Amino acid sequence: MKNEDILKDAREAFDLARDCEAENRLAAVDDIRFARLGEQWPEKVRRDRELDGRPCLTINRLPAFIRQVVNDARQNKPSIVCHPVDDAADPETAEILNGLIRNIEQSSDAEVAYDTALDFAVTGGFGYFRINTRYARDDGFDQDLVIERVADPFSIYGDPHSTAADSSDWNTAFVVDSLPRAAFEARWKGAQAVDWQAEAYGGLPGTWMDGDRVMVAEYWRREAATRTILALSDGQVVEEGVYRAQKAMFDALGVSVIGQPRMVASHKVTQRVLTGAEVLETVDWAGKYIPIVPVYGEELHVDGKRRLRSLVRDAKDPQRMFNYWRTTSTELVALAPKAPFIGRKGAFETDATKWATANVQTHAYIEYDGPEPPQRQGFGGVPAGAIQEALNAADDMKSIMGLYDASLGARSNETSGRAIMARQREGDVSTFHYIDNLSRAIRHAGRILIDLIPKVYSAPRVVRVLGPSGDAQLAPVNQKLQAPGPDKESQARKIEKIYDLTVGKYDLTVKSGPSFTSRREEAATQMIELIRAYPQAAPIMGDLLAKNLDWPGADEIAGRLAAMLPAELKPGSPELDAAKAQIAKLAQALQAAAGKIAGLEQDRANEARRLEIAAFEAQTERMRATAADDRGPEGRRHAG
DSSP, X not given: OOHHHHHHHHHHHHHHHHHHHHHHHHHHHHHHHHHTSOOOSOHHHHHHHHHTTOOOOOOOOHHHHHHHHHHHHHHSOOEEEEEXXXXXXXXXXXXXXXXXXXXXXXXXXXXXXXXXXXXXXXXXXXXXXXXEEEESSTTOOOEEEEEEEOSOGGGEEOOTTOOXXXXXXXXXXXXXXXXXXXHHHHHSTTOOOOOSSGGGGTTSTTOOOOTTEEEEEEEEEEEEEEEEEEEETTSOEEEHHHHHHTHHHHHHTTOOXXXXXXXXXXXXXXXXXXXXXXEEEEEEESSSSOSEEEEESEEEEETTEEEEEOTTGGGHHHHHHHHHHHHHHHHHHHHGGGOOEEOOTTTTSXXXXXXXXXXXXXXXXXXXXXXXXXXXXXXXXXOHHHHHHHHHHXXXXXXXXXOOTTTTTOOOSOOSHHHHHHHHHHHHHHTHHHHHHHHHHHHHHHHHXXXXXXXXXXXXXXXXXXXXXXXXXXXXXXXXXXEEOSOTTSOOEEEOOOOOTTSSOEEEXXXXXXXXXXXXXXXXXHHHHHHHHOGGGHHHHHHHHHHHOOSTTHHHHHHHHHHXXXXXXXXXXXXXXXXXXXXXXXXXXXXXXHHHHHHHHHHHHXXXXXXXHHHHHHHHHHHHHHHHHHHHHHHHHHHO
């Protein structure tokens, strides 16, 4: 395709995406400015009050509600778990995939990407993170996968025709960015510094132009394509490109191609970097998905349009009313010291200057004329209606978002712990769809990773994998591991294990739960809960608890606690060995007794069966005799 045609298609696709997302973007900008920047007074009202010298207080309660949802997700980290699907998939290779994905998440700070996307989803209605590749070393060609955060969600325009909740059906996407002109010219020497549709960005956040910056855009496009698969002699089915890349390994294993190649439907993803005048870069992406993952807030489809809503969208009016009534109350209290003095005519002639400044200055004394001193009008206090309206506005915010005092850690009318936990649970349920949408997004990210790993990690190499407890180990992949044979004099070698990431089909699930840095920490937490429920277990398992605690001296304390155990419970003690032997004997005796019981039950069943057969035969003979009597002597003779 010519560059002119690519630019034309890109402009048309971008205009459509911009028009379809305009409403969501404007609403998201307003939500973020309102909830996070505190821009909560209408501009005209603020300007009029400032001209009159009246206050405009902003008591922003919304960030506390946002943090409640976001931090709850931070404490319950979703994790990706791979499972083998077909016969070619290997459970041990699935564990290697799990460890590799954990390493990708840790090395690229994926938690930051997830948290940023969820924060924007809760505050504005949508957020994003993306998956990319980078070289593992500066002096090599091996690449690693990384999960990157998107700090500006307004820089991404998704596919307007998408209906999936996780962007798995995206066919187009744009990532726009503005670069300093000097940086642009240094990266793309000789390229024309023409803004990418600069006139289209007026009024949108982060897209205004000035003379020293140039707008560029990543244009992602997914198109239908075909790929060739091969059937191998060991029953595997692999892509032709994978087989060619791993042909030496397959030959060493004696695996060959059988039958004819087959063409199957697939997708091809292309990334292009554009300016308004030319195509700067073209990259054939290895995967079949566009590697940009949205995290949506509340999603609605109305009148054929997708509308994305944030947690604070419907709480803005109660927040405005809260600001107004709290400002009114403050204003009334602030005006109270300015209440005038009232006295008879002529009472203020003496020290007239002091009386004129009595409301704004402090004087040691003021003289007055006449028998009665002037009196100040008393302040009746803030009207009860203003206070009640502020309370009503605060309650409206809580009920709209479904987060009450117990969920926010504040004291409420619940008195028992069970009632407080129940109210907290209600708050978690009312906002759970935000956390669940994050889990859906992470699941799609895992799907993208599983699709990319066989292609990015296709060459024989050694990768770092992380276990469930965070322990790291090195795993050779896509190659055969050899170990010396039993005869060290000979050079015979044998294949130990192959972790082939390019073979087999794997599915995944996403699990959410309390975030533990390691299995040891989780085990220690559960041991503490057991000791709280059953304190008598503390002397018995104290050494095991200390061994799983992650602080200096834990092993030494565990040794001291183990030394305090009764002699019969100490590891290696004769009493413990004798107890184990006795338990083993009892287990054997129990097993033998169970066998005998099973034999007796079988004998009893056989005896019961024999009695049943005898009774049946007796009943048959009785029926025959009865029938012969009914037929007379002739019948009895024939029966006999």
